[in-house]
Amino acid sequence: MPSKKAVVLLSGGLDSATALYIARAKGYQCHCLVFDYGQRHRREIQAAKKLARKTGSTCQVIRIALPWRGSSLLESKRKLPKTRGSLTAGQIPDTYVPGRNIIFLSFAFSCAEARADGAVFIGAHSQDYSGYPDCRPEFYRAFRKVISTGTKAGLQHKDIKIMAPLLYKTKAQIIRLGHKLGVPFELTWSCYKGGRSPCGKCDSCYYRAKGFKEAGLKDR
Amino acid sequence: MPSKKAVVLLSGGLDSATALYIARAKGYQCHCLVFDYGQRHRREIQAAKKLARKTGSTCQVIRIALPWRGSSLLESKRKLPKTRGSLTAGQIPDTYVPGRNIIFLSFAFSCAEARADGAVFIGAHSQDYSGYPDCRPEFYRAFRKVISTGTKAGLQHKDIKIMAPLLYKTKAQIIRLGHKLGVPFELTWSCYKGGRSPCGKCDSCYYRAKGFKEAGLKDR
Numbered sequence: 001m002p003s004k005k006a007v008v009l010l011s012g013g014l015d016s017a018t019a020l021y022i023a024r025a026k027g028y029q030c031h032c033l034v035f036d037y038g039q040r041h042r043r044e045i046q047a048a049k050k051l052a053r054k055t056g057s058t059c060q061v062i063r064i065a066l067p068w069r070g071s072s073l074l075e076s077k078r079k080l081p082k083t084r085g086s087l088t089a090g091q092i093p094d095t096y097v098p099g100r101n102i103i104f105l106s107f108a109f110s111c112a113e114a115r116a117d118g119a120v121f122i123g124a125h126s127q128d129y130s131g132y133p134d135c136r137p138e139f140y141r142a143f144r145k146v147i148s149t150g151t152k153a154g155l156q157h158k159d160i161k162i163m164a165p166l167l168y169k170t171k172a173q174i175i176r177l178g179h180k181l182g183v184p185f186e187l188t189w190s191c192y193k194g195g196r197s198p199c200g201k202c203d204s205c206y207y208r209a210k211g212f213k214e215a216g217l218k219d220r
Numbered sequence: 221m222p223s224k225k226a227v228v229l230l231s232g233g234l235d236s237a238t239a240l241y242i243a244r245a246k247g248y249q250c251h252c253l254v255f256d257y258g259q260r261h262r263r264e265i266q267a268a269k270k271l272a273r274k275t276g277s278t279c280q281v282i283r284i285a286l287p288w289r290g291s292s293l294l295e296s297k298r299k300l301p302k303t304r305g306s307l308t309a310g311q312i313p314d315t316y317v318p319g320r321n322i323i324f325l326s327f328a329f330s331c332a333e334a335r336a337d338g339a340v341f342i343g344a345h346s347q348d349y350s351g352y353p354d355c356r357p358e359f360y361r362a363f364r365k366v367i368s369t370g371t372k373a374g375l376q377h378k379d380i381k382i383m384a385p386l387l388y389k390t391k392a393q394i395i396r397l398g399h400k401l402g403v404p405f406e407l408t409w410s411c412y413k414g415g416r417s418p419c420g421k422c423d424s425c426y427y428r429a430k431g432f433k434e435a436g437l438k439d440r
Contacts, residue, residue: 060287067280068334092372099330102370106326110319114288139370146366150322150359 004028006119006163007112009104010052010059011035012044014188014208015166017051018178019123022165025181028119030057033108037100038065041194050187062107066097092131093203095192101134105143105162112160113153125166125174140164171211179217186220224248226339226383227332229324230272230279231255232264234408234428235386237271238398239343242385245401248339250277253328257320258285261414270407282327286317313351313423315412321354325363325382332380333373345386345394360384391431399437406440 006028010016023030034048045061052059101124108120124135133139144162148154166174178185190208191198198205212219226248230236243250254268265281272279321344328340344355353359364382368374386394398405410428411418418425432439 062284062287064282064284066330066334067282068331092375096372097330098333098373099326099371102326102366103323103330106319106322110286110317110323111288113318114286133372133375134370136369139366142362142365142369145362146322146359149356149362150354151319152316152353153318155353 004119005115005117006030006121007108007115007117008032008057008121009035009108009123010048011123012047012051012189013123013204014178014183014185014190015123015125015174016048017123017183017185017188018174018181019121019163019165020051020055020057021178021181021183023119023121023163024055024057028121030055030121031111031115031117032057032059033104033111034059034061035104035107036061036063036065037097037103043191043194044189047187047189051184054184054187060111064103064107068098092133095203096132099134101132101139102143109147109151109160109162113151116158117160119161119163121163121165123166124164125169125171135167137167140167170214171207172214175211175215175217179215224339225335225337226250226341227328227335227337228252228277228341229255229328229343230268231343232267232271232409233343233424234398234403234405234410235343235345235394236268237343237403237405237408238394238401239341239383239385240271240275240277241398241401241403243339243341243383244275244277248341250275250341251331251335251337252277252279253324253331254279254281255324255327256281256283256285257317257323263411263414264409267407267409271404274404274407280331284323284327288318315423316352319354321352321359322363329367329371329380329382333371336378337380339381339383341383341385343386344384345389345391355387357387360387390434391427392434395431395435395437399435 004027006023008020008023008030010020010032020030032052034045036045049059112120126135140162147160153160190204192202192204193199224247226243228240228243228250230240230252240250252272254265256265269279332340346355360382367380373380410424412422412424413419
């Protein structure tokens with residue numbers, strides 16, 4: 001039995017799946033938090049549950065239907081962007097959900113503190129989607145300070161680590177690493193749409209295909 | 221019509237009610253967020269709704285049942301502490317809910333960003349309950365940095381202010397200020413228990429009574 005315990009934010013996509021496998025490889029016993037936040041479809045929630053089961057991790061689905069809008073991921077009638085990698089640094093994609101990672105992390109740290117876990121893993125990375133403000137290293141540095149000043153664990157110097165092991169990696173590097181760790185990519189779901197099979201056209205499909213191509217691996 | 225808009229975190233207690241009246245006095249049109257997070261009773265949620273109505277503010281109740289424990293406010297079988305002011309600096313009360321204000325603030329900023337509001341008001345104060353880590357000034361300074369680095373609004377320099385106008389005030393000072401602003405204290409609910417009338421014994425009742433006494437005012 002691994003002696004260390006961690007909360008893992010699991011979306012069902014390949015990034016968070018890789019983060020889960022990294023946590024396992026580091027010897028953490030994992031408790032996965034999956035968010036049902038009013039996203040367009042439930043495919044990724046199903047994928048996340050399968051991934052948790054596959055790794056023998058416990059899993060909780062947290063329902064936090066955000067009653068406000070402001071993102072094409074939350075509004076089913078809003079058109080999904082197809083930028084095909086044309087976003088430049090500083091541009092924020094229309095799929096940005098206001099404060100999403102801040103909310104996810106706040107739940108994860110609340111959970112980790114209640115369970116007396118030592119770490120929170122998140123699969124955010126700043127490379128491909130450089131436009132998401134809550135995927136940037138400076139945000140994680142700031143959040144670390146919030147935890148050390150604003151939690152009982154922080155005050156009592158029982159440090160809960162924030163682990164974002166993919167932060168500086170490209171999609172291709174993540175895929176290569178995941179492949180090495182045995183991540184069952186066939187169980188992950190990246191497409192912004194919830195069809196029977198991925199659309200192949202949305203930004204998320206685009207970056208996934210590009211990543212696999214650059215990694216020289218086949219996406220089953 | 222006030223031209224400025226703000227999200228106000230409203231618990232139904234007298235602190236957040238005073239924060240709401242301060243926001244109104246500063247000319248903000250307010251949107252109140254009330255959290256149903258699995259607390260022991262619903263009296264304070266009802267109180268919050270009445271306060272929002274009274275001020276002509278819009279109001280949303282956010283359900284975020286925390287599926288973990290670790291606080292006597294969340295566990296109905298756990299005994300509520302009666303410290304009667306005996307907690308010393310650095311001691312954290314048993315009513316501390318892991319990461320509660322971090323979660324509340326993350327929702328408030330998500331909401332404010334989606335609505336393009338200019339500020340978030342929170343009635344936290346560091347005096348009486350000096351033991352709550354997420355009521356301390358250093359926590360608010362750290363959270364400000366999270367917002368400026370982790371949100372679209374922050375990146376685009378459309379600053380969403382975090383307003384904690386009671387942070388350095390004692391309970392008596394808050395009550396005096398609220399009294400001046402016309403806060404209907406009779407609508408607020410402080411007691412940790414959800415009986416027909418306040419228990420008069422829990423920590424929250426204790427500090428409320430002490431505050432009114434020190435302020436030289438009568439609590440109706």
